[in-house]
Amino acid sequence: MLRGLxxxxxxxxxxxxxxxxxxxxxxxxxxxxxxxxxxxxDNRVPAPMAACxxxxxxxxxxxxxxxxxxxxxxREAESGVPxxxxxxxxxxxxxxxxxxxxxxxxxxxxxxxxxxxxKVDAEFERQKELLGL
Numbered sequence: 664m665l666r667g668l669x670x671x672x673x674x675x676x677x678x679x680x681x682x683x684x685x686x687x688x689x690x691x692x693x694x695x696x697x698x699x700x701x702x703x704x705d706n707r708v709p710a711p712m713a714a715c716x717x718x719x720x721x722x723x724x725x726x727x728x729x730x731x732x733x734x735x736x737x738r739e740a741e742s743g744v745p746x747x748x749x750x751x752x753x754x755x756x757x758x759x760x761x762x763x764x765x766x767x768x769x770x771x772x773x774x775x776x777x778x779x780x781x782k783v784d785a786e787f788e789r790q791k792e793l794l795g796l
Contacts, residue, residue: 694729696721702732711781715774720766728763 700717704710724732735758758764 694721694724694726699724699729699732702729706732706735711778712771712774715777716767716770719770719773723766723770724763728758728760728766731758731760731763732767 696717699720700713703713703716703720708716758767
């Protein structure tokens with residue numbers, strides 16, 4: 664009888680411990696580049712931008728901030744890609760914390776420059792080939 668209670672108690676403790684480790688900011692609730700990229704894609708961020716931003720944001724966002732970004736996608740699923748800076752800032756205003764807004768805006772700016780530079784470099788190479796240089 665005592666052995667049965669011990670085993671039952673041990674099972675409860677292990678089950679509770681597993682729940683704490685695996686849920687709510689545990690192993691299953693981690694900020695990963697793949698999860699951030701999906702949240703960005705759900706927010707209609709173009710794929711090249713999402714691919715650039717995801718690894719950078721994964722290193723900077725907390726799980727709470729990522730959840731915010733994921734929830735924003737659900738609210739904004741009807742609208743398309745922001746057409747100008749005002750629309751982009753209006754969407755960022757949906758994020759609750761100032762730190763989230765700042766982080767996403769900074770990374771977005773960096774990635775915009777990187778993506779544009781990549782396109783310019785590719786076009787430059789294409790033009791060189793056309794001219795035979």
